[in-house]
């Protein structure tokens with residue numbers, strides 16, 4: 001039976017690939033997308049989610065509106081030019097999608113997350129690949145529902161490597177460290193797929209040619225990812241392609257053995273120069289129960305083979 005999947009996304013380039021990966025096989029059933037600010041504004045995230053779902057023939061997957069800014073923020077978040085240079089002017093690279101076929105649906109993200117966790121319990125995999133604002137709000141609203149999910153996987157963090165928005169912080173965590181701390185300190189068991197592994201899982205640029213041959217959906221994804229690859233080429237000269245941050249998190253939810261994890265009990269720094277840094281509190285170190293499985297190694301060949309097969313299926317209408 002297909003595992004049920006809920007994706008919490010801030011739809012830029014790699015979130016779009018996470019959607020395609022999720023749709024690329026019968027063993028995952030995408031029940032809903034919840035949208036959060038991050039790579040783009042929340043409004044752009046939900047529109048981009050609908051556009052990508054439309055392009056891939058998944059018009060019936062509902063998209064729920066989520067947080068417009070970090071926990072406690074007074075104004076909606078708008079990405080600055082440095083983020084626009086990575087994901088494109090509206091988050092989808094060079095792709096200019098038609099207007100989405102529908103609108104975002106009620107309820108809002110926290111209620112949608114909790115409702116699906118209650119409804120599907122251990123059959124549901126929750127994967128969050130943006131700031132953790134929606135998950136934190138879901139825990140505030142119903143402290144138990146997320147604990148009923150079969151798994152919670154988060155793309156975020158840089159535990160053993162340098163960060164990508166500061167020396168110590170990764171973008172998703174740093175965008176809302178208070179929510180990250182809320183989720184981490186809740187004791188919710190989760191798997192953390194951070195830069196420690198995602199920066200090793202690069203998709204070579206050659207894949208885009210195969211996508212373009214697959215028709216309009218492939219051309220759309222190639223236009224998104226081509227831009228993203230250009231931005232990585234500027235930042236990491238000599239590396240071919242782009243990292244598959246968000247698809248790797250979905251892959252781990254589907255096949256946990258694609259990564260090796262170390263158990264930890266993490267918290268998050270919420271201010272100052274170490275803002276967004278993940279760490280283990282000294283008082284927690286001796287504890288036997290460590291709720292976070294932190295991915296530290298990845299079978300890159302196994303993942304890339306699986307990713308390309310699933311993309312092929314998603315782009316050719318399965």
Ligand code: CA
Nearest residue numbers: 010015129130
């Ligand atoms: Ca993302």
